[in-house]
Amino acid sequence: MCNDSKIHGFLEKLPKCEHHVHLEGCLTPELMFTLAARNGIKLPDPETRPEFSSAESLYTRYENFTSLDDFLSYYFIGMSVLKQQDDYEALAWEYFQKANADGVHHAEVFFDPQEHINRGVLYDTVVSGFTAGCRRAEKEYGMTTKLILCFVKHLPASDASKVFDLAVERGDFDSGVVHGIGASSSEVGPPKDMFKEIYATAHSKGIQRTAHAGEEGDPSYISAALDAYKSQRIDHGIRLIDSPSLMERIVKDEILLTVCPVSNVKLRCFDHISQVPIRRFLDAGVKFSINSDDPAYFGGFILHNYCAVQEAFGLSIADWRLIALNSIEGSWIEQERKLELLKLVDEHIDKHLAD
Numbered sequence: 103m104c105n106d107s108k109i110h111g112f113l114e115k116l117p118k119c120e121h122h123v124h125l126e127g128c129l130t131p132e133l134m135f136t137l138a139a140r141n142g143i144k145l146p147d148p149e150t151r152p153e154f155s156s157a158e159s160l161y162t163r164y165e166n167f168t169s170l171d172d173f174l175s176y177y178f179i180g181m182s183v184l185k186q187q188d189d190y191e192a193l194a195w196e197y198f199q200k201a202n203a204d205g206v207h208h209a210e211v212f213f214d215p216q217e218h219i220n221r222g223v224l225y226d227t228v229v230s231g232f233t234a235g236c237r238r239a240e241k242e243y244g245m246t247t248k249l250i251l252c253f254v255k256h257l258p259a260s261d262a263s264k265v266f267d268l269a270v271e272r273g274d275f276d277s278g279v280v281h282g283i284g285a286s287s288s289e290v291g292p293p294k295d296m297f298k299e300i301y302a303t304a305h306s307k308g309i310q311r312t313a314h315a316g317e318e319g320d321p322s323y324i325s326a327a328l329d330a331y332k333s334q335r336i337d338h339g340i341r342l343i344d345s346p347s348l349m350e351r352i353v354k355d356e357i358l359l360t361v362c363p364v365s366n367v368k369l370r371c372f373d374h375i376s377q378v379p380i381r382r383f384l385d386a387g388v389k390f391s392i393n394s395d396d397p398a399y400f401g402g403f404i405l406h407n408y409c410a411v412q413e414a415f416g417l418s419i420a421d422w423r424l425i426a427l428n429s430i431e432g433s434w435i436e437q438e439r440k441l442e443l444l445k446l447v448d449e450h451i452d453k454h455l456a457d
């Protein structure tokens with residue numbers, strides 16, 4: 103929520119594109135407990151892990167993540183309750199309802215199939231459930247949506263290859279059921295280029311590519327994603343501030359960063375939103391979108407991130423127009439849809455200025 107109600111109303115209705123949200127990161131403690139009971143999944147024992155005694159105590163614990171890996175330990179436990187196609191559809195639908203309320207018109211959403219397959223859930227169950235949620239959002243809200251298959255860095259690259267090959271064999275990339283690939287999970291530790299064969303194949307097939315880099319890790323993680331993965335976008339990328347030469351390259355090559363300001367503070371990458379390099383990126387010509395990452399764990403969806411940025415930086419309408427235009431331009435959608443969204447943004451701004 104912004105202090106100024108007029109700017110809040112402006113940001114609420116500003117047409118948004120979300121490029122960095124993990125569907126599994128939209129799993130609220132309430133839905134987690136419901137699905138655990140329904141699917142007979144044992145969550146950690148509250149006797150030894152008291153934070154698992156209620157939704158409130160989990161929310162309290164979520165206030166105190168100490169690092170990316172601390173958060174990920176909860177994120178992976180949380181998603182273990184997902185078992186049936188309906189669970190995946192319900193989770194996606196919960197996200198799309200919130201996204202629609204927050205003014206999202208186009209959403210590109212991550213999912214982590216390796217984690218589900220490792221627990222014995224079929225890839226088809228995961229993809230069919232998430233796709234059903236996407237189709238419902240398209241039908242009921244007129245949203246455009248894309249699924250991005252994420253490989254997780256804490257599991258063997260050979261597992262990631264198996265999932266990628268399966269998705270290719272099923273024709274998921276050709277049919278558009280899955281639109282692109284990403285890489286996420288622990289950053290510092292696993293090799294920076296551990297999925298390079300997969301990304302090379304994806305590149306040769308014309309499959310869209312993004313990767314988490316420069317969240318906790320230094321700028322060399324960003325260079326590796328650009329060089330070894332030929333990544334077209336960088337998820338987070340905040341450590342770019344430590345390398346002026348790499349920042350120049352990102353500007354020149356018009357690489358979009360999918361920045362997640364609230365996540366960066368919750369996971370202790372920065373102490374305060376005002377340290378997220380929003381102003382620096384705007385001034386340097388770095389293109390970025392603003393995103394929610396794991397909203398159920400970080401206390402708010404995309405609008406919460408927009409408002410947090412506004413409160414910290416007091417951006418002008420011209421700044422917001424640029425952010426909105428870059429978000430549209432960096433989306434993996436057809437030119438016609440981009441033009442439609444650009445028109446909506448300008449109409450919204452004209453109306454705001456006329457009021």
Ligand SMILES: Nc1ncnc2[nH]cnc12
Binds near residue numbers: 288395
């Ligand atoms: N912020 C984040 N960084 C890396 N992997 C993630 N998976 C879900 N959220 C993530």
Ligand SMILES: [Zn+2]
Binds near residue numbers: 124286314337395
């Ligand atoms: Zn992420």
